[in-house]
Amino acid sequence: MTTRMDASDDGLDRDGDDRRGLKGRGAARKKLLSEEIFTKVDYKNPQVLRTFITDRGKMIPRRISGASARQQRVISTAIRRARMLALLPFSVTGD
Numbered sequence: 001m002t003t004r005m006d007a008s009d010d011g012l013d014r015d016g017d018d019r020r021g022l023k024g025r026g027a028a029r030k031k032l033l034s035e036e037i038f039t040k041v042d043y044k045n046p047q048v049l050r051t052f053i054t055d056r057g058k059m060i061p062r063r064i065s066g067a068s069a070r071q072q073r074v075i076s077t078a079i080r081r082a083r084m085l086a087l088l089p090f091s092v093t094g095d
Helices: 006-008 035-039 046-052 069-084
Strands: none
Touching: 006 069
C-alpha cells in the first residue's frame, strides 16, 4: 500500500492520473516548417501554397502548420496575392 507521500513524489494521484491536469497537451513538439519549403513560398508558385490551404479553401493556422509568426505572415501575403491573380481560388464551389 502506498501512502499519500509516496503518491505525491511521482506527480500522480491515487488513480495514476497526472495531477497537473495537462493530460498530454504540449507533450509532443510541433514540427517546424523547413527552410527549403519556406524559400519556395511565392505567390507565383501555387503548388507550394496549396499545402497551406485546406480543401475548403481556408488558410491553415500556424499552430497546425508549424510556421513561425514571420513565416506565417509571408505565407498569408503570398496566398492573398495568388488569390487576387486567380492562381488560387477564394473558396471552393459545391459540386
